[in-house]
Amino acid sequence: MLRIATLLIVFFSLSAAEAATVMITGASRGIGFEFTKRYAEEGWDVIATSRTPADDKPLQDLAKQYDNVSIETLDVTDHAGVDALAAKLKDTAIDVLINNAGIAGGRNTQDFGNIDYSVFDDVMKINVLGPLKVTEAFLGHVAASEQKKIINISSSEGRLSSVRGSRQPFYRASKSALNMVMVNVSQHPAVKEKGVIIGILTPGFVDTDFTAGLPKQFMKTVETSVSQSMVMIEKYDVEMSGKYYANEGEEMSW
Numbered sequence: 001m002l003r004i005a006t007l008l009i010v011f012f013s014l015s016a017a018e019a020a021t022v023m024i025t026g027a028s029r030g031i032g033f034e035f036t037k038r039y040a041e042e043g044w045d046v047i048a049t050s051r052t053p054a055d056d057k058p059l060q061d062l063a064k065q066y067d068n069v070s071i072e073t074l075d076v077t078d079h080a081g082v083d084a085l086a087a088k089l090k091d092t093a094i095d096v097l098i099n100n101a102g103i104a105g106g107r108n109t110q111d112f113g114n115i116d117y118s119v120f121d122d123v124m125k126i127n128v129l130g131p132l133k134v135t136e137a138f139l140g141h142v143a144a145s146e147q148k149k150i151i152n153i154s155s156s157e158g159r160l161s162s163v164r165g166s167r168q169p170f171y172r173a174s175k176s177a178l179n180m181v182m183v184n185v186s187q188h189p190a191v192k193e194k195g196v197i198i199g200i201l202t203p204g205f206v207d208t209d210f211t212a213g214l215p216k217q218f219m220k221t222v223e224t225s226v227s228q229s230m231v232m233i234e235k236y237d238v239e240m241s242g243k244y245y246a247n248e249g250e251e252m253s254w
């Protein structure tokens with residue numbers, strides 16, 4: 001009896017020690033929410049961040065359902081807020097950091113001939129400077145973990161080698177810029193020497209609020225997209241750091 005009890009204690013303490021931690025930006029909806037749900041189901045410790053958690057009922061409900069989900073406030077454009085959260089979590093090792101938060105900036109606002117130039121700053125602040133700042137602030141947390149992965153949700157819309165059609169130049173430029181910024185980060189000595197892996201991943205064309213109003217016939221469900229991304233995130237290793245992958249597995253040209 002005593003032996004069984006000892007074995008159970010060893011089993012449960014090993015399981016607890018092995019739970020990996022993921023932190024996700026933009027966890028209120030869409031792809032970020034689905035990542036939160038799926039990693040929670042898989043038993044990870046999930047730090048789900050949102051700019052307005054009090055308004056995010058589905059996220060609040062998820063945190064009630066899973067005690068391995070904690071919610072933190074994070075607007076990726078608020079650099080002081082990013083630093084404050086990094087300080088609050090200074091003793092937390094983060095195995096996988098997913099820079100997911102992003103905006104398109106609207107469609108009509110980016111029509112050539114009728115461009116609203118004020119949109120550019122918002123798109124760049126959220127899609128490029130946000131992930132860069134979060135990566136800088138949380139590098140130590142990721143470096144202290146077992147898996148050491150920072151995954152950036154990019155887009156095939158950021159590819160210069162296969163531009164088809166003229167649409168959303170600010171959004172496309174932001175994802176090209178995100179790719180360049182993250183390739184740079186991947187080659188920085190502070191990142192390489194710590195063995196931190198920088199992933200650049202495209203989720204496909206996904207049915208979320210982001211693509212509302214677009215034809216659905218070529219879209220993936222958010223469940224499919226996130227399943228594919230989770231497989232790729234698991235595969236990401238040092239050799240793949242700074243490279244650009246579709247979440248279906250193929251390496252992409254820039």
Ligand SMILES: NC(=O)c1ccc[n+]([C@@H]2O[C@H](COP(=O)([O-])OP(=O)(O)OC[C@H]3O[C@@H](n4cnc5c(N)ncnc54)[C@H](OP(=O)(O)O)[C@@H]3O)[C@@H](O)[C@H]2O)c1
Pocket residue numbers: 025026027028029030031032050051052074075076077100101102103126153154155156202203204205206207208209210211
């Ligand atoms: N859906 C697609 O087909 C597709 C394709 C390629 C790439 N992507 C990329 O995938 C990512 C997620 O897209 P999605 O489809 O899930 O979009 P979504 O449903 O519109 O969700 C966007 C998320 O980003 C958050 N967010 C926006 N601004 C933020 C800020 N300043 N700080 C923190 N969070 C902020 C939103 O929070 P609030 O709820 O507070 O607004 C929301 O949680 C984006 O980076 C997008 O570019 C999507």
